[in-house]
Amino acid sequence: MRITSLAGRLQLVTGSGMVDVESESEGRFGPDPQSVFPRWSEFRSWAGEHGAASGDATASLPENPDLAAPVPRPAQVFAVGLNYQAHVSEAGRDRPDAPVTFTKFPSCLTGPYTTIALPGERVDWEVELVVVMGETVRNGRLEDAWGQVAGLMVGQDLSEREVQLRPPTPQFSLGKSFPQFGPTGPVLVTPDEFSDPDDLAISCAVNGEEVQSAKTSQMIFSVPEVIVALSAIVTLLPGDLIFTGTPSGVGNARKPPKYLTPGDELTSYIENIGTMRHTFTR
Structure with a gap:
């Protein structure tokens, strides 16, 4: 199953x-995409009876700027930071023993096809797999984790490096939460749509020009391991993002460093989910 948001209205x-x-x-479920996650099991059952597509139906959707x-x-x-060994190496860090965790504030979220204003000259790209929780989870178990996931999306953890790394204490969450610094989409895809999520x-x-390419199987901590680690400390709620x-x-990490500039086009892709496309202005 795939869902998305068109001009703020939930779409199947x-x-x-x-x-x-x-x-x-007929009003059983409202237009607000966020409202469906506390009723995720009920919604999935309904969607299965009302034409939810299986297979890569996302490819037929146009790149509509109204998709939110x-x-x-x-x-x-x-x-989660430092979750691919090659990225750990390019950052000059040691391999972590547990997921390195920070937050992006929800006000930074935006859709898959928008124009984003650059707040400075050191804005960096970071394509990521985004997990959407479908259940309340506390002290989760590895064997249950995928069943507690509502779906997966493409994400960009855009990062303003000057703020993020400013001494004496780095400000990861602030540096990664400027307006529109959390693009997600173009659709949410349920885990059963993947041969191997x-x-x-x-x-x-x-x-x-391709700047990042990998497989999510190269993550140091898998999706279930991240869910278990987070839920051991906090309660994960339906609709939460990871x-x-x-x-x-x-x-x-490039030599010399390279950052996004006005007029650049950034494309972000994950297999069987789709592609996001963003342009930048000052």
């Missing part, structure tokens, strides 16, 4: 396009 992706959920359900973030107002947004191709390009880390190839 079918083989022929998008269906407005409130209209199709599929999960617009999560209660919590977690992000732990092994997806992920890539990123700037102006057509940005699971970026592969190597970020601009800050």
Whole structure:
């Protein structure tokens, strides 16, 4: 199953396009995409009876600028750093013993096809797999984790490196939470749509030049391991987002460093989910 948001209204992706959920359900489910996650099991059952597409139906959807973030107002947004060994190496860090966690504030979320204002000259790209929780989870278990996931999305953990790394104490959450610094989409895809949700191709390009390419199976901490680690400390809620880390190839690690500039086009791709496309202005 695939869902998305069109101008803020929840849409079910079918083989022929998008269906407005409130209209199709005759008001059983409202138009607000966020409201469906506390009723996720009920919604999935309904969607299965009303034409939810299986297979890569996302490819038939146009790159509509009215497509918004599929999960617009999560209660919590977690992000994991240093979760690919090649990225750990390019950052000059030691391999972590547990997921390195920070937050992106929900106000930074935006859709898959927007123009983003650059607040400075050191804005970097970080393509990531984003997990959406479908259940309340506390002290989760590895064997249960995928069953507690509502779906997966493409994400960008855009990062203003000057603020993020400013001494004496780095400000990761602030440096990664400027307006529109959390693009997600273009759709949410349920885990059953993947032959192996732990092994997806992920890539990123700037102006057509590929800058990141990996497989999510290369993550140091898998999706279930991240869910278990987080839920051992905090309660994960339906609709919460987890940005699971970026592969190597970020601009800050290049010699010399390379950052996004006005007019750049950033494309972000994950296998069987789709592609996001963003342009930048000052």
